[in-house]
Amino acid sequence: MIDSMRSLAALSEAAAGFDEMVSSTQRKYYMLGGKGGVGKTSCAASLAVKFANHGHPTIVVSTDPAHSLSDSFAQDLSGGTLVPVEGLDSPLFALEINPEISREEFRTASQKSGGSGVKDFMDSMGLGMLADQLGELKLGELLDTPPPGMDEAIAISKAFAFQVMQFVESPEYSMFTRIVFDTAPTGHTLRLLSLPDFLDASIGKMMKLKKKLASATSAIKSVFGKEETRQDASDKLEQLRERMAKVRDLFHNSNTTEFVIVTIPTVMAVSESTRLLASLKKEHVPVQRLVVNQVLPPSASECKFCEMKRKDQMRGLNMIQNDPELSRLRLIQAPLVDVEIRGVPALKFMGDMVWR
Numbered sequence: 001m002i003d004s005m006r007s008l009a010a011l012s013e014a015a016a017g018f019d020e021m022v023s024s025t026q027r028k029y030y031m032l033g034g035k036g037g038v039g040k041t042s043c044a045a046s047l048a049v050k051f052a053n054h055g056h057p058t059i060v061v062s063t064d065p066a067h068s069l070s071d072s073f074a075q076d077l078s079g080g081t082l083v084p085v086e087g088l089d090s091p092l093f094a095l096e097i098n099p100e101i102s103r104e105e106f107r108t109a110s111q112k113s114g115g116s117g118v119k120d121f122m123d124s125m126g127l128g129m130l131a132d133q134l135g136e137l138k139l140g141e142l143l144d145t146p147p148p149g150m151d152e153a154i155a156i157s158k159a160f161a162f163q164v165m166q167f168v169e170s171p172e173y174s175m176f177t178r179i180v181f182d183t184a185p186t187g188h189t190l191r192l193l194s195l196p197d198f199l200d201a202s203i204g205k206m207m208k209l210k211k212k213l214a215s216a217t218s219a220i221k222s223v224f225g226k227e228e229t230r231q232d233a234s235d236k237l238e239q240l241r242e243r244m245a246k247v248r249d250l251f252h253n254s255n256t257t258e259f260v261i262v263t264i265p266t267v268m269a270v271s272e273s274t275r276l277l278a279s280l281k282k283e284h285v286p287v288q289r290l291v292v293n294q295v296l297p298p299s300a301s302e303c304k305f306c307e308m309k310r311k312d313q314m315r316g317l318n319m320i321q322n323d324p325e326l327s328r329l330r331l332i333q334a335p336l337v338d339v340e341i342r343g344v345p346a347l348k349f350m351g352d353m354v355w356r
Contacts, residue, residue, distance in 0.1 A: 015356045016289060016332045022054045026255045032291075033183035034262040035272045039293040041068040042341045043262050043334065044182035045094075046351035049344060051178040052085075052092035053351075059167070060085075062096045062182040069096050069182055074343040087344035091175075164247055254286035261329070262291045265316035270326070277325050290329040291354065292320065294336040 021027070032044040041064065048060035059082065062069035070077045073094060077083050082093040167173045250257055259280055263273040273290070280287050296313055299306045320326045334354045341350050 016291075016354060017330060018050065018355045021355070022051065022056065027258060028177060029179050029181070029250065029257040031181040031183055031257070031259045032262055033185075033259065034276060035264075035269050036185035038262050038264045038269055039334070040064070040262045041072050041182050042347070042350060043260070043291055043293065043354065044180050045069060045072040046341070046347045047355055048092060048094075048178070048180040049085075049088065049347045050351035050355045051180070052088055052090040053348065055090065056178040057091040057176045058093070058178040058180065059173070059176050060092070060094045060180045060182065062094075064182060064184045067096055069094060072342060072347065085344065093176075164250065168246065168250065252284045252286070257286060258289070259285050259287045260289045260291060261287060262293055264294045265292055265313035265320075267312075267316055267319065270316045270319045270323075274323055274326060277329075281325075288330055289332060290320070290326060291332045291334055292317070293334040295333050296336050 021030075030044075030047060032040050032047070034040055041062065044062070045060060048058050051058040060069065062077075067078055073085055075083070075086055077094045077096045080095070080097060082095050085092040085094050167176070167179055261273050261276060261280075263269045277287060295317075296306065296310050299310070320331065332354060334350070337350075337353075339346060339349075341347060
């Protein structure tokens with residue numbers, strides 16, 4: 001029990017290093033993620049509020065289908081466009097994007113067209129002509145049967161990856177110096193982070209296939225039409241590859257991007273955080289901080305329930321301290337509070353406790 005108390009004391013002394021976060025002239029993108037229900041949204045929203053209050057025009061974006069960002073700010077943010085957050089003097093905008101909607105659109109279109117999900121995806125990217133050409137060459141099996149997980153990849157790519165590139169490339173977003181992402185639960189997030197490599201490999205195969213087809217007999221060549229049309233399709237594929245390469249580089253760039261893991265002090269949550277960190281390292285995504293949320297403060301009363309709950313939390317805290325990878329991160333304690341974190345004043349209160 002003494003060792004557990006020491007672990008909690010060490011955790012309490014850790015600060016988020018917000019001075020470094022707010023003063024950095026390079027690091028602009030913060031992604032917060034972890035197991036469902038650990039408080040990712042509250043942490044992300046409170047960080048965005050604190051950035052805004054410290055002079056950074058900020059955007060906070062949620063890809064979580066639960067729409068909890070609207071609940072956190074106590075205003076409707078679900079319209080799919082940037083909404084100014086009410087109750088702040090500094091520029092803070094929020095956006096909820098829902099991968100489930102895009103995935104459902106993908107499935108509906110796929111069913112209407114007899115299952116040609118990949119062709120629908122290529123249509124949405126302006127590459128329908130290439131899909132038609134391949135289809136006419138009796139290569140329907142490449143187009144009509146999406147590989148496992150393709151609908152997830154398409155939904156996330158539409159809802160998130162290309163939105164990311166808008167933030168990076170569009171002049172209208174250049175004024176924002178901090179962009180905070182409240183990511184979906186762990187599985188969705190890992191698919192997102194591996195998406196650029198997945199699409200890059202897929203596009204590479206398409207381009208190789210197209211080159212082989214273009215160099216075949218004149219009868220096959222005639223299917224592609226004019227040389228300009230063939231080149232146009234290749235250019236679009238190459239442009240898509242370049243955009244996805246930029247997304248991948250953004251995810252991997254420790255100067256501009258940081259992934260913050262959020263957990264709670266339970267055995268299950270910490271175990272998932274361990275797996276998440278291992279996956280992030282495998283994807284070369286920079287991670288520096290671990291937020292341990294909802295930590296019970298010491299109790300002066302003789303509450304048996306509180307005592308048992310605190311002992312359970314000590315087991316989770318000890319797991320973090322004894323984990324060779326998690327313990328290397330900057331550990332941040334976010335205490336359990338007796339008020340609901342909802343609305344800008346509550347988020348400011350939380351941000352002042354967590355992001356120190």
